[in-house]
Amino acid sequence: xxxxxxxTGYVGLVTGTxxxxxxxxxxxxxxxxxxxxxxxxxxxxIYEPHLDVIFERNIKQNRLSFTTxxxxxxxxxxxxxLALPTPPGEDGSADLSYILGVAEELGKMIKEYKxxxxxxxxxxxxxxxxxETIAKHANVDFDVxxxxxxxxxxxxxxxxxxxxxxxxxxxxxxxxKVMEELYKPFVRQGNPIIFMDEKSxxxxxxxxxxxxxxxxxxMNEIANYCELIGANxxxxxxxxxxDTRIGNRFLFPGIGYGGSCFPKDVQALAKSGKETAYDFSxxxxxxxxxxxxxxxxxxxxKAYFGSDLKGKKLALWGLAFKPDTDDIREAPALYMxxxxxxxxAEITAFDPEAMDNVKALLGDKIKYASNQYEALEDADALLIxxxxxxxxxxxxxxxxxxxxxxxxxxxxNLYDLVDMRNKGYYYNSIGRRTITND
Ligand SMILES: NC(=O)c1ccc[n+]([C@@H]2O[C@H](COP(=O)([O-])OP(=O)(O)OC[C@H]3O[C@@H](n4cnc5c(N)ncnc54)[C@H](O)[C@@H]3O)[C@@H](O)[C@H]2O)c1
Ligand SMILES: O=c1ccn([C@@H]2O[C@H](COP(=O)(O)OP(=O)(O)O[C@H]3O[C@H](CO)[C@@H](O)[C@H](O)[C@H]3O)[C@@H](O)[C@H]2O)c(=O)[nH]1
Numbered sequence: 001x002x003x004x005x006x007x008t009g010y011v012g013l014v015t016g017t018x019x020x021x022x023x024x025x026x027x028x029x030x031x032x033x034x035x036x037x038x039x040x041x042x043x044x045x046i047y048e049p050h051l052d053v054i055f056e057r058n059i060k061q062n063r064l065s066f067t068t069x070x071x072x073x074x075x076x077x078x079x080x081x082l083a084l085p086t087p088p089g090e091d092g093s094a095d096l097s098y099i100l101g102v103a104e105e106l107g108k109m110i111k112e113y114k115x116x117x118x119x120x121x122x123x124x125x126x127x128x129x130x131x132e133t134i135a136k137h138a139n140v141d142f143d144v145x146x147x148x149x150x151x152x153x154x155x156x157x158x159x160x161x162x163x164x165x166x167x168x169x170x171x172x173x174x175x176x177k178v179m180e181e182l183y184k185p186f187v188r189q190g191n192p193i194i195f196m197d198e199k200s201x202x203x204x205x206x207x208x209x210x211x212x213x214x215x216x217x218x219m220n221e222i223a224n225y226c227e228l229i230g231a232n233x234x235x236x237x238x239x240x241x242x243d244t245r246i247g248n249r250f251l252f253p254g255i256g257y258g259g260s261c262f263p264k265d266v267q268a269l270a271k272s273g274k275e276t277a278y279d280f281s282x283x284x285x286x287x288x289x290x291x292x293x294x295x296x297x298x299x300x301x302k303a304y305f306g307s308d309l310k311g312k313k314l315a316l317w318g319l320a321f322k323p324d325t326d327d328i329r330e331a332p333a334l335y336m337x338x339x340x341x342x343x344x345a346e347i348t349a350f351d352p353e354a355m356d357n358v359k360a361l362l363g364d365k366i367k368y369a370s371n372q373y374e375a376l377e378d379a380d381a382l383l384i385x386x387x388x389x390x391x392x393x394x395x396x397x398x399x400x401x402x403x404x405x406x407x408x409x410x411x412x413n414l415y416d417l418v419d420m421r422n423k424g425y426y427y428n429s430i431g432r433r434t435i436t437n438d
């Protein structure tokens with residue numbers, strides 16, 4: 001099939017590359033000229049494990065190409081995917097200007113039947129708006145389908161090629177056939193395509209993300225409570241998660257959920273509810289609790305050193321909102337940096353992939369180390385914000401040689417409590433008792 005993908009971010013580029021991998025001819029469109037030139041030169045513009053191999057293979061085999069020219073892409077394609085940003089607007093609702101802007105252009109360009117597929121995360125009713133916008137200009141038949149994407153950054157290729165399910169919202173038999181054909185290779189692997197109407201598909205995406213955000217937030221509250229009563233959240237998590245009705249995934253407490261999706265999607269669902277006079281009280285609480293959770297580690301540092309952190313040097317491991325990505329959107333580390341530098345602390349950070357993005361955002365507000373141990377030089381404490389594999393089994397002798405004192409605040413529960421006691425650390429983690437070295 002001939003496919004155009006508009007927007008080559010995490011979703012668009014993975015979608016385009018994976019559909020090329022299953023034998024389709026894919027042309028990806030982006031307004032960012034620099035990005036398109038990079039991709040034409042064979043460079044993957046984002047950090048996403050395993051994407052480079054299939055990206056290169058499909059370019060070589062002429063199934064994957066890039067352009068800034070929407071019309072050129074649309075002309076060739078039977079199916080046009082919209083993988084455009086839907087950032088929060090000022091009031092928290094999803095900003096649809098990218099989607100509707102491109103829909104307007106599509107309306108003027110299409111000259112024969114096309115299936116326009118919305119892969120972006122959009123509020124209920126957006127497929128209708130896209131339809132109306134295109135119909136203002138187009139005088140040919142077309143369908144607008146909602147096909148929300150559930151991939152996770154860091155696992156995007158695997159999630160896309162082997163999805164738990166594919167959700168397709170369409171009431172058009174013609175479009176349904178096209179989507180069935182396109183996703184056939186995935187169904188062969190035993191994963192269902194769930195067909196429904198457009199509105200239900202749009203809501204499914206928000207409901208899934210908000211449910212997962214709620215699950216994490218619930219565990220964060222249990223973790224905070226564990227600290228007060230002297231219980232161990234790791235044990236509670238295992239005890240709960242083995243119940244198959246609960247499941248053991250997404251129960252890891254930490255310093256709040258971040259990223260480009262959960263924060264904005266939870267907020268957008270709450271906002272959509274408000275517009276229909278529905279008060280999503282669970283969702284509102286989730287947002288409140290998560291906001292506070294982002295400051296939990298900074299509060300622990302202040303409780304230990306005092307609220308004035310002038311003259312304190314802190315090493316920070318991890319900046320990305322989660323491991324295996326260079327994405328720092330809504331990263332809890334950024335909230336922590338803000339709070340701690342306001343209190344006067346000097347921070348030296350290390351992250352395996354996200355440092356360039358943080359440098360572009362924060363400049364010299366913090367210092368950047370070239371490896372995880374360099375960050376520790378002369379620091380009063382080590383703080384951990386992201387659970388990169390490389391932080392899980394560090395050389396503790398090197399850590400204690402470099403730190404002024406053996407003090408660790410761990411926002412991701414990477415280390416064993418008994419081990420930390422034996423090694424003589426002050427070790428403060430989430431939802432577990434604090435190990436003191438006195
Ligand atoms: N990132 C994820 O893990 C993820 C997963 C599932 C769904 N989503 C949703 O998918 C959508 C896209 O997310 P993303 O993370 O890929 O975004 P992104 O910001 O990484 O990428 C968007 C791309 O669109 C391009 N763009 C903007 N305007 C354009 C235009 N008029 N024409 C062509 N290209 C244009 C930008 O230059 C950018 O390259 C959002 O709605 C998001 O909520 C994201
Ligand atoms: O047990 C857990 C699991 C996750 N998180 C945090 O939750 C956030 C989101 O993590 P994750 O879901 O792995 O990353 P995303 O790439 O943002 O993926 C989510 O958002 C995407 C965009 O909508 C969806 O497609 C995915 O299905 C959904 O998992 C991160 O800050 C994680 O640190 C926790 O704190 N505890």
